[in-house]
Amino acid sequence: MCATSRRAIFNAAAALTICASVSASFTERAIAQGTEIVYSTFLDPNNANDPRSAAQTKMIQTFEGKYPDIKIRLLVDPTGQSVTRAVKSRSDTPDVIRVVSFGLPEYAATGNLVQLNDLVKRDGIPDDDWLLPLSTAQIDGKLYGLPQDFRIPILVYRKGTLQEAGVTPPKTWEEVCAAGSKFKQPNLIGFAVPLGATGGIGGAQSLAEFFLSTMLVGPNGQYFAPDGKIAFSKENFIRAGATIKDFFTKCKVTSLRSAQMGVNEVHDGLRSGTIAMTNFGLYRFKTIQAQGAGEDLGWGPAPSYTDSDKQTVYSYSIALNKHSKKQDAAWTFMKFVISPEAQAIAAEGGEVVSRKSAYNAPSLQSDAAKNQKQWAELVSQRGRAVAYSPILSTFHTILGEAFQRMVLRDESPEKAYEEVVKRYDEALTKAQ
Structure with missing residues (x-):
């Protein structure tokens, strides 16, 4: 069986050499084997009064429909304290971490998050299809999180x-x-x-x-x-x-x-x-x-x-646990979460989502979405990202x-x- 180490994520060529008969993409191997990803979030799927929770559930269901053997299990952590302890203790879960961007430097300082620059470059995630360029989310030149939304x-x-x-x-x-x-x-x-x-x-x-x-x-x-x-x-x-x-x-x-x-x-x-x-x-x-x-x-x-x-402005971002044993499958989920398709679903819950192209979705052309589109424009015109304290x-x-x-x-x-x-x-x- 082919190894699924971090090296396979960052060095696709080596993975192809070692596993010539299998695609370098862990997504295909995950579908063959079955994988559960733990995703930490402050949004409780049982909260019927929060439309953002319903949108999150719909987004996860859509992902699992596309990747039926990658299952998402939520770790609901409204205060973030459980996840903070997990990251600082080098736990291998949660695999994907939702964290407020002004708290991201504290997590990054532990050395327990994956730097995403090479993955973003490898998979062609654009820098300019965001309300603020993706490069503005970097911490000292390194990207540790992908913004899901922007807040001004x-x-x-x-x-x-x-x-x-x-x-x-x-x-x-x-x-x-x-x-x-x-x-x-x-x-x-x-x-x-x-x-x-x-x-x-x-x-x-x-x-x-x-x-x-x-x-x-x-x-x-x-x-x-x-x-x-x-x-x-x-x-x-x-x-x-x-x-x-x-x-x-x-x-x-x-x-x-x-x-x-x-x-x-x-x-x-x-x-x-x-x-x-x-x-x-x-x-x-x-x-x-x-x-x-x-x-x-x-x-x-x-x-x-x-x-x-x-x-x-700041955002809620998703980050990849450096000690996750399922990094490739987790990265597949992360890419979907920040895709225009998933962002359009998240916008149904009222978030000012981060990808510009998501605002072309039919669901965001209604009067109900008027404020969201105006807030997105405000972020683009007057928003500014800054560096925060750890x-x-x-x-x-x-x-x-x-x-x-x-x-x-x-x-x-x-x-x-x-x-x-x-x-x-x-x-x-x-x-x-």
Whole structure:
């Protein structure tokens, strides 16, 4: 029997020499033998309320129909903790890992993910049929994950509340500040600025994802260096800190209540109408609509320092476990997942899928898909990928605590910067 080592993946010529009577493609051998692939995902197939789960199930069924002897078993891991432990312990499962792109550097740093550059080149996966070029997903020149979708911050607002206040959806931070005096309703947060830690993968994710990952990088697009060190400038940090602090003080566009909020509390506030507007995740827009906001929920491009600034985007990506014993079959599944056919299926669940050509599918020509296509265009026009820290959750925790002290104790952005840099450098040194 022919061996199915990693070498067979990366050196097709050698595989053909050793196994002259068998195709170098493991897919054919897998069909002959039968293979089960373990795929980790945060989407629970039993969740009837999440259309993304239904789309995932349909996508897997389509794959298994094409490759009947490759079966997919899901490892549902909403927090990612089980998969993180598996990767760090060099486990051979899961075979295919779904991971948020800003968490990918932490996984890659373990040395337990397959570099995909040679596989992508070998199988002719294009660089340009993506909302952002595939090359922008590399970490220090190496590709460890293939993006399934793209996520860009958007302004989410309650139409009726803004109309009552006489507020036009703001395009810049200056316009956000100017709106503060116009909201007169008691217990209403005009523009929520969440500094809390709930509802995310770790730390003050909502603050970082929807605000600071764009504000801190500034025009040069530098967030972290390949070695994990801070690459954003002190000037950008102080400007961002002053802007956020002004929203709580000078502008009075938000309240101290939002300093304790995280992703979940902002979600609930937009749903109930106690938050007029904020930067939020497009991936929760349909859910908030369905939970009661309905057609009163509107969106626009996220405010920034100018109305044409680039916005930091991220994705959920799929990666290949270096210790998987079924790498070739797993790669076959990965190629299908990011194919235009599978991407069109994923889009039925509301995702802003990553492949440009997927948007030609008939299912995406309806009015129901209008927002998705507009968000995809926004990603292409104003999106920007950045390099992340391998200890990002720790950074988010440090960032959130420093910003809370800055606001609640009236400390300066300069002091917050000194705290963040000192604590982060110590944490990075310890992690290494």
